[in-house]
Structures are given as structure tokens and as C-alpha cells.
Amino acid sequence: MEELTVEEIITATDGKLLSGNLQAKISNITIDSRRVKANDLFIALKGKNQDGHKFISEAISKGAIGAIVTHPPKVNNLLKAKNIILIKVKDTTEALGNIARYYRTKFNPLVIAVTGSNGKTTTKEMIASILERRMKVVKAKDSYNNDIGVPLTVLELNSQTEVLILEMEMNILGGIRRLAQIAKPQIGVVTNIGDTHLEFLGNRENVMREKAELVESLGQNGTCILNADDELVKTIGDKFPMTTKSTFGIENPAEVFAQRIIDLVTEGSHFLLQGKYRVHLSAIGRHNIYNALAAIATALKVGMDFAEIVTGIENFKPLAQRSxxxxxxxxxxxxxxxxxxxxxxxxxxxxxxxxxxxxxxxxxxxxxxxxxxxxxxxxxxxxxxxxxxxxxxxxxxxxxxxxxxxxxxxxxxxxxxxxxxxxxxxxxxxxxxxxxxxxxxxxxxxxxxxxxxxxxxxxxxxxxx
The missing domain is CATH 3.90.190.20 (Mur ligase, C-terminal domain)
Incomplete structure (x- = not known):
């Protein structure tokens, strides 16, 4: 993260400065008091099981320059002794998103967002494996894909970043739209649509609507990468015509496709890309061929050539706990x-x-x-x-x-x-x-x-x- 002033953070969050200097500079933002470093700004998030406000003193003792809160902490000797920055906001999770949204406007990377019921993390990692051969990439850690993970990933941008690769996943309608407003992706990838988060979304149609928010957010000048073998994903593509669109698949006609698939079982698979390029994929299962095709379609739209793409896919290492x-x-x-x-x-x-x-x-x-x-x-x-x-x-x-x-x-x-x-x-x-x-x-x-x-x-x- 590059420096922000407290005044910029106040502007981004519509917060109120309770103490501290408006011109003080913040070089990092953290939500985990256990990982605080000197001069971090700690955001006291309130979750189902923990309230970050309980850990403000711990964060300050470890060197945090201040905290963003929804209510002022109890003043103790530590807080009295330190000239800390305290910013009050209505909602700290929303404030994190608003800071990331403001921070995103300071840079102009290519932003790629991946959504879908399955394969998001693997597809993201495959895209990175290809693009990192030529470009400076920032990618989401693990499955940082929600209203906390996406803002934290955006805050890793710097002036050297050429490509930002994100995952987006929420369990409420409007959630992915909010993430897209923060990150402003130009390329959106939809891997597939299945029965996920039904406790919150109700049915697969609503899952489709949730994923469609990413494609809708791209606008007319965006690029979407869609699974041609998934009927609900195809429905999204029909609903939101884009200036640039690419499809991938195995069964139905698609711009990026795999043929002559040889299943090597525990050793992955071989397939023929576009009818001419032989690819070895070390990740097992047919589903990972789909993930690879999604990554390949994305890389082609970015401008990578087939030699770089094949090398990137073949260098991809299967992820822990995922097949x-x-x-x-x-x-x-x-x-x-x-x-x-x-x-x-x-x-x-x-x-x-x-x-x-x-x-x-x-x-x-x-x-x-x-x-x-x-x-x-x-x-x-x-x-x-x-x-x-x-x-x-x-x-x-x-x-x-x-x-x-x-x-x-x-x-x-x-x-x-x-x-x-x-x-x-x-x-x-x-x-x-x-x-x-x-x-x-x-x-x-x-x-x-x-x-x-x-x-x-x-x-x-x-x-x-």
C-alpha cells in the first residue's frame, strides 16, 4: 500500500476525527491486531464472533498509529500516553470498502474479477500463473473474495502494479455489485453457476442474479469471459451484451476450447487447445480443464500469446485442499x-x-x-x-x-x-x-x-x- 493521509481517509469514509493529525500519513491498513506493524492503521471490524473494538489497545501497543471505530474506546493509560489517531464511522466494514474504493482511483491497473459457484480461486491462480510471465500482478490471497477480502486486496495496489486479479463472492443480492464498485474491474470471468449459498439466496436463479452483478458492472466497454457449457452463465451473457465477449468450453461451440482430452487421473490431463496446442495440466479432473480454459480466454483478451499461455498453465501447481x-x-x-x-x-x-x-x-x-x-x-x-x-x-x-x-x-x-x-x-x-x-x-x-x-x-x- 502507498501512503494515504488521515484527511484522505476521513474524506473516503465520511468519518469524524476524534483525535490525531489530519496530515499524518498511513502506510498500511490492518484488521488483525495480532499482525499489526509499526504505523499501521487498525480497523476495528465487528463480526459474528469477535468485535475488533476489544483489541484496539493491543493494536496500539504493537505500534498501530491509530484506529477506525464505530464508538470511542475506553481511555486507558496506554491510549492516554499515545497521541493516537481515532476516526469514528458508522460502519467499520463499510469504511474499509470505502477506503479501498478511494484508493483504487489513485491507480490505473487492468482489473480482472472472477466469480462463480466453483473454481474461482483455481481460475484466479491460473490467470496469475500466465500473466506473471510478463506483467506485475497483485492477486487475492487464498479466497479473499468478500466485502473484507476484496478491499484488503485492492489496498495492496501500488504504482508498479499492472494487473489486479480478484475473486468476488457474496451471499446477498447486491453484494458483488458493491465489490465491483470498489474494484472497478474491466474484465469479468464467470466460471459456472450452481447451488451455493441457497440459505441466503433461496434458489439457483438468485445465484445467477448475484453472479450477473459482476457482468452488469463491467458496462458496455467491459470484457466478459463466460462458460459456454453452462446454461445459466450463457443466460447472463445474453442479458448483458458487451462490447467484448469471449466464451470457453468443451461441449458447445466456444472461442476457447479443449479437444482430444486424455485423462491422466492422478497426474492431471492432456488436452489439445484450439485444435493445435498440446497442454499438460497437472490439476486433476475435468472441472480443472474448464478452469484452465477460463484462464486462457482471459489471458488472450489481455494480449498474451499462446506460447506464454501454455507455459503458464503447465507451470500451474494444484492448490492445497482443492482436488x-x-x-x-x-x-x-x-x-x-x-x-x-x-x-x-x-x-x-x-x-x-x-x-x-x-x-x-x-x-x-x-x-x-x-x-x-x-x-x-x-x-x-x-x-x-x-x-x-x-x-x-x-x-x-x-x-x-x-x-x-x-x-x-x-x-x-x-x-x-x-x-x-x-x-x-x-x-x-x-x-x-x-x-x-x-x-x-x-x-x-x-x-x-x-x-x-x-x-x-x-x-x-x-x-x-
């Missing part, structure tokens, strides 16, 4: 524990079905935020898994429904079990694992199924040493 292959001696773990929804579960099962192995074991955690459709989706998951897996272990509130679906589909009752928590499931897994098994582990982020991955690795490595 990650872990080999422990003769055991294969598909670590897909970062998140889950009905469509990504189906993709994972398709990948698992292609692996030649002694036994296929599915370990499922709950798929969260599915609202009224939670029961039917978990029941269907069990039925789908029964066609592929030799053993099924379900964990969480909805695990009995997964079990019911599997049994109804013909699974052997001895091979299906349900558990309340990870600890009990891990005990079961350790008891049943055999050499040459392949284990798919997948669930929503809050299920923390990476605990199982670590537990299996630790046990199996110790057992085989």
Missing part, C-alpha cells in the same frame, strides 16, 4: 476439504470414479448454506456415492441423510456409516484403511475435514515405517 492428490506410500488421498456444494461433490465423485484402485472410500462432511434443500441434496449425495464408492463415511448434522441415500441406492449397510464429528470418523477410518485404498475427503470449510487428512497421514506414515 489435491496426496500419496502416502501406496495410499492415495484426494484432499478436497476446502469447501463443498452439490456440483463440486459431483465433480469430485467423477474424478474418483476414474481412479484404478483396490477400494474407493468416500468421506463426506456436511455441505453448508443449502437452506431448505439441505436434506434432499445430502440424500442425493449418498445415492450418487453408492454407485462409485466401496465404503462411505458421512460426518455432521446431515450424515444420516447421506447414509439413507446410499442405502436406498443399494449400498451394503456394513459399508456405510455416519458420525457426529471428525474424531469418531477418524477412528473408523484408521480402523478400515488398507494398502492401495483411494480416499476422497470433501466437505464445507467449517467442517475442517483437513483434520482427517492430517490424522490419516500421521497414522499411515507411522504404521508403514
Amino acid at each position: 489435491e492428490i496426496i500419496k502416502v506410500k501406496d495410499l492415495i488421498i484426494i484432499n478436497d476439504t476446502y469447501n463443498a456444494n452439490p456440483q463440486s461433490m459431483a465433480m469430485a465423485l467423477e474424478t474418483l470414479s476414474k481412479i484404478i484402485t483396490e477400494r474407493r472410500i468416500c468421506v463426506f462432511g456436511d455441505m453448508l448454506e443449502l437452506g431448505d434443500q439441505s436434506q434432499i441434496f445430502h440424500y442425493q449425495l449418498g445415492a450418487q456415492a453408492a454407485k462409485i464408492a466401496d465404503l462411505i463415511i458421512a460426518i455432521g448434522k446431515f450424515s444420516p441423510l447421506v447414509m439413507q441415500g446410499a442405502l436406498k441406492a443399494g449400498a451394503d449397510p456394513q459399508n456405510v456409516s455416519a458420525y457426529e464429528d471428525n474424531e469418531k470418523a477418524l477412528t473408523k477410518l484408521i480402523d478400515i484403511i488398507k494398502p492401495k485404498d483411494t480416499i476422497l475427503i470433501k466437505g464445507s470449510r467449517k467442517m475442517c475435514l483437513e483434520e482427517l487428512v492430517l490424522g490419516i497421514k500421521a497414522y499411515y506414515e507411522k504404521k508403514t515405517n
